[in-house]
């Protein structure tokens with residue numbers, strides 16, 4: 200892997216473009232670093248596939264042609280190269296260490312668990328971060344392999360309260376149904392003790408009605424899961440589907456908290472460098488030159 204380009208936001212978030220080789224730039228991924236703030240410790244969001252076949256409508260990666268899995272070696276190199284750049288630029292603060300490596304960049308991690316497993320072993324043996332976490336839409340045929348992965352947290356992308364809504368937002372047939380997703384990960388949590396976060400991307404007119412709120416409360420077990428309400432970042436439009444961020448997030452958060460749910464509201468950093476959730480697309484060059492540092 201080589202770092203082809205780096206951009207940095209005004210608040211110190213960094214986005215890296217990494218390519219498998221300098222002779223084939225089509226196989227490129229992006230990784231994003233978020234520095235220590237009052238809300239979180241420093242973490243690196245990394246990729247696991249070149250493009251993604253899942254095709255979520257709220258994600259730029261899903262609009263790219265899938266070009267295959269990253270290997271264990273490429274995933275580890277991605278972290279080592281970013282970490283070296285962060286250390287050299289003094290971005291890791293006094294501790295000089297990443298708190299978390301998060302598989303939530305380009306690609307669906309559960310479609311590449313073998314290579315990810317090898318990479319996580321390396322992260323642990325080289326002490327590259329204190330914690331390793333993963334975000335997934337939940338893939339049925341590979342789910343049992345998750346038990347072999349020493350994760351500190353896992354996030355599952357629910358984003359909907361009916362299968363109809365979820366099929367529109369996440370078109371892949373390989374994913375769990377809404378009910379099966381929550382049942383599978385409730386059992387996973389019981390068996391492993393790993394905390395499971397349910398991500399719910401709030402979209403105006405799609406999943407933010409009072410009926411959705413009632414169904415969300417019924418579907419999600421408050422003793423098992425933490426709910427993370429997520430704000431939609433700007434992504435390019437997609438045929439026939441209009442996506443806007445919902446203004447109902449504070450009302451949902453209040454209602455869920457009052458009902459006894461553990462609930463977090465989340466707005467991404469790094470959106471000005473197109474490094475927020477759903478914005479990665481291995482095409483860093485369209486970002487205004489103001490942010491480019493390499």
Ligand code: SF4
Nearest residue numbers: 251253255258261306
């Ligand atoms: S959100 Fe994740 S699974 Fe969905 S298209 Fe983007 S990278 Fe793939």
